[in-house]
Amino acid sequence: GQQLNQSPQSMFIQEGEDVSMNCTSSSIFNTWLWYKQDPGEGPVLLIALYKAGELTSNGRLTAQFGITRKDSFLNISASIPSDVGIYFCAGLDNYGQNFVFGPGTRLSVLP
């Protein structure tokens, strides 16, 4: 089946730094979603992308739908302590029925 890879698996950054993470696959996806999960809670939707090349921002977060439709990127500018958590990407499968989730990128922000 279709699978997603996320990199890096985890990252430690200083408060105030910018962060980049990506989600890749060997398969084409038609919709990309980015979620953030705080410890012990459910994932919260950050950004949804629907067209190849689309660039969408949500406050300090910016995400892009890759031109090849096989990848997506999430950037966080000027990180703050509350950015700590696990960031998941999800892609809509070829049948347009199910979202496939990546394994997540764990972000830690050092003061």
Added chain:
Amino acid sequence: EAGVTQSPTHLIKTRGQQATLRCSPISGHTSVYWYQQALGLGLQFLLWYDEGEERNRGNFPPRFSGRQFPNYSSELNVNALELEDSALYLCASSLSGGGAVQYFGPGTRLTVT
């Protein structure tokens, strides 16, 4: 507007018992999805219900089952619990049909001893 709600928050069971987890979707959403998230791992798709019917099932044994009620709330049942069933069980809801954005509830933490 209320988000997705799940109950109970925590559930402790012993091996071999049955567990029942409940989910209420966002008002107007007719699709409900269940995911298992073992500690430190990603989301594994369990079940998808839409308009009262099971639409898709992940790679889990038959002892994981569920249903969706006429009010679109849903129940996940896990029979013959095993230690490795210990996980956070997440429910998500979306507008009808596949491909709609999913919104997650806070999860039920199931611990099997």
